[in-house]
Amino acid sequence: MKVLVAVKRVVDYNVKIRVKADQTGVETANVKMAMNPFDEIAVEEAVRMKEAGKATEVVAVSLGTPACQETIRYAMALGADRGILVQTDQELQPLAVAKLLKATVEREDPGLVILGKQAIDDDSNQTGQMLAALLDWPQGAFASKVELGDGEMDVIREVDGGLETVKLKLPAVITADLRLNEPRYAKLPNIMKAKKKPLETIDAGETGVDLEPRLVTLKVNEPSQRQAGIVVESVSELVDKLRNEAKVI
Numbered sequence: 001m002k003v004l005v006a007v008k009r010v011v012d013y014n015v016k017i018r019v020k021a022d023q024t025g026v027e028t029a030n031v032k033m034a035m036n037p038f039d040e041i042a043v044e045e046a047v048r049m050k051e052a053g054k055a056t057e058v059v060a061v062s063l064g065t066p067a068c069q070e071t072i073r074y075a076m077a078l079g080a081d082r083g084i085l086v087q088t089d090q091e092l093q094p095l096a097v098a099k100l101l102k103a104t105v106e107r108e109d110p111g112l113v114i115l116g117k118q119a120i121d122d123d124s125n126q127t128g129q130m131l132a133a134l135l136d137w138p139q140g141a142f143a144s145k146v147e148l149g150d151g152e153m154d155v156i157r158e159v160d161g162g163l164e165t166v167k168l169k170l171p172a173v174i175t176a177d178l179r180l181n182e183p184r185y186a187k188l189p190n191i192m193k194a195k196k197k198p199l200e201t202i203d204a205g206e207t208g209v210d211l212e213p214r215l216v217t218l219k220v221n222e223p224s225q226r227q228a229g230i231v232v233e234s235v236s237e238l239v240d241k242l243r244n245e246a247k248v249i
């Protein structure tokens, strides 16, 4: 079974985000970029399936500018066999990403597609669900454990107040939650080997997919600064401040 994994290039999660001076978005120029952390978990799960003899090939796909090749190479250093870059300079919103992924799925015919549950830049949490709907495939979003069977898979999902187990008929789409696994680090020899793995580029414009954004960002604001705290001398002073200053009791 072939497994397709979607990997997005985002601002590294260690970077302190800065809003652009004109408030149109966040600063990405000269900022360290990395693979979306949930996508690392998705790659790890696919690679483990291959190592367990349950998957035959792991294909990493990224959509965006040529810089996304770096993200695909990293997926290959983690164990993906080959990569596909669906290239465009246009801003991609989740619906366009899902449509481009659908076109890639139709071309590659995988038995399973794994995405991250959410990209940490737009925090949309939409692409996996939209892709499953467009393909009319079963979906297991927020997977925290998966068990591959014969032509089907059990997915344990993190839901409010507990865990839900669903059985999906393959082919299916799943999205990786934080507890699905702990991704490995890419070792230097594997980073070197990844440079030689095949990476194909497809022009997004040639897929015939409508990439037009459906949303317009009006304004991006910095979170408001937290006020410094104060140390109170006694419980009665605390109660007094909560009652008369903060007016919360």
Ligand code: AMP
Pocket: 006, 007, 008, 009, 036, 038, 039, 061, 062, 063, 064, 092, 094, 097, 114, 115, 116, 117, 118, 119, 120, 122, 123, 124, 125, 126, 127, 128
């Ligand atoms: P989102 O719906 O934007 O929160 O993204 C959810 C998941 O969709 C991510 O974790 C990725 O697996 C996938 N994804 C979103 N955008 C892209 C992209 N440009 N290239 C590859 N995968 C993407």
